Structure formats: C-alpha cells, structure tokens
Amino acid sequence: MLAETIFSAVSVAGLGIAAITAYRKRLLAAARIAAYSLVPLGLVLTGAVEWAFDTVFSPTAWVGFGVLGAALLLFMSTRAIERRRAGRKEATEGSRPGAVAAPAASAPALGQGQRGATPKAQAQQAADDFSDIEAILKKHGI
Known part of the structure; x- marks a missing residue:
C-alpha cells in the first residue's frame, strides 16, 4: 500500500514538472517528462508494483x-x-594406431618442383614466375 502511494506521488510530481515545462514553451521536453512520469502510475494500475514488493519481501x-x-x-x-x-x-580417436591421418596438401597445390627442391631452385622458379608476369604487363603497356 505504501509503495503504491509513493509511486502515485512521484507520478503526480512529474506531471506537475511537465506542466511547468510546458508553460515555459518547451513542449518537447514537457512531453518527454510527462511520458516518464506516467510510467510509475501505469505500474501501480497494473499491479506490477504490488507483485514486485510482495516478491522482494517474500x-x-x-x-x-x-x-x-x-x-x-x-x-x-x-x-x-x-x-x-x-x-x-x-583427441583419443585421432591418436589411435588404426586412425587415418589427415590428407596432406596435393602436389598441384604445392607446385610441381617444390617438394624436394633446394632453396636456390625455389628462388629461381619464383623469379621465372615474376618474369612471366612482367612480360604480360609489358605486353599490355603497363
């Protein structure tokens, strides 16, 4: 009963502040204050306040x-x-002796000569790839 009275008083006070704000020609702010002040009144009228206080003190x-x-x-x-x-x-299924290992990368993905190639051979192949790209760019005038 006390909670409902307090919530109603807060609502009335908020509506009074909204009326003063509207008198000062700040209608948008007054409408916002009125909306906020009507929330406690709505909670009282729906019985939510009584239910909440009964729950908190139970x-x-x-x-x-x-x-x-x-x-x-x-x-x-x-x-x-x-x-x-x-x-x-x-983890234990993957470490069993009869388990199938994950497939390794295929040869086309690695390139044909890169599996056992030395670092010099790999560098030469990379340079050949760039020379092809340079030729294509020169052909198109870039």
Missing part, C-alpha cells in the same frame, strides 16, 4: 530464486563436463 520467493540458481548451476556444470569429455574423445 522468503518463499527468495528460496525459489535459490532453487532456480542451483538448477542453472547444475545445468551449466554438466554441459561443461560433457564438452570436456567430447574434446577428450576426439
């Missing part, structure tokens, strides 16, 4: 919140354990 409600928190904690911990076990399972 020991049964706090026990219920505690039970919900415990359930959430259990859910999150079991999910974390499940993920950890799945990660271990994947």
